[in-house]
Amino acid sequence: MSREPLLIRAVLFDIGDTLWHSRAAPPPEEFRRLAAGRAAAALREFGLHHADPSLVARTAWVAMEEAMRAARATDFAEPDYGLVSQLALVQIGLHLSRDQAASLLESTYISGIEGGKAPFADALGTLTELRRRGFQLATVTNRAFGGDRFRADLRDAGLDIGWDAEAVSVEVGYLKPHPAIFRFALDRLGISPAQALMVGNSLAEDVAGAQQLGMAAAWRRSAPDAEGVSPDFVFDQLAELLDLPILAEKR
Ligand SMILES: [Mg+2]
Structure with a gap:
């Protein structure tokens, strides 16, 4: 039964x-070029500058991915990605507020149709x-x-x-x-x-x-x-x- x-x-x-x-996702180098441009624009908006915007974008992104991986390996609680990228960017000499770091990180996210979805x-x-x-x-x-x-x-x-x-x-x-x-x-x-x-x-x-x-x-x-x-x-x-x-x- x-x-x-x-x-x-x-x-x-x-x-x-x-x-x-x-x-139709753009090739990785195109993603990186776009992300670097967005990071530079975000910094300009905050009245800041960094000699290597690619490094800025990559630093924030890698920190986010690491935090995500750690969450998936432990308690599945979403990390505070703004805080995570804020702390990572300090390591390359950038002092942003948490909200600024969150905004910079999100600006480097190439999403939706632009991301080939x-x-x-x-x-x-x-x-x-x-x-x-x-x-x-x-x-x-x-x-x-x-x-x-x-x-x-x-x-x-x-x-x-x-x-x-x-x-x-x-x-x-x-x-x-x-x-x-x-x-x-x-x-x-x-x-x-x-x-x-x-x-x-x-x-x-x-x-x-x-x-x-x-x-x-x-x-x-x-x-x-x-x-x-x-x-x-x-x-x-x-x-x-x-x-x-x-x-x-x-x-
Ligand atoms: Mg799925």
Whole structure:
């Protein structure tokens, strides 16, 4: 005898490599050139100067990545990236406030269409059809930068569908697979874990994170990043979600 059929009310989506991907990303040297120019501009705005803006951009960025890696290896609490880059920049002789360092760091982030991000061809159609069927839709995403810029990137990629909830790690304070970021979305949707399906391409972050809370998880087949994790569903194209019995018209 199978268990009770799942009564799914909402679908939660990872974004990177699930809804959009880097299709036409500039080469690394172009990223570095742009980032150096942005760092120099940010310093000018603060009335500061550094002889090597490439080093400035790289220093802030490397410090951010190290802090992110450390968080992922320990408690999944989002670091204070402004503080992290502020401290790193002191090492190369730049004394910025925390907010200035945060602003400089974010300015070096080449994102959205400029960063080559493009939605998967069937993303918008799949989201639109799920909404037509009556499902609430939410994002649950690990990102070091949130706010207006991230929303603008989503809009530019055609993925601004008026999300019912948006859980962005840097805004929530925790990275997937920490339960807090999933709970944040569920609370805003007003549903229990059993009423949600998480969709993502990471076994470690999306699938394991959702399942540990009691949510079902659909995995977009990718290079596996964890062992011993069994998704409830596996798909290759987003539109295949529309064929899942649990995502038929909402009851
Ligand atoms: Mg992803």
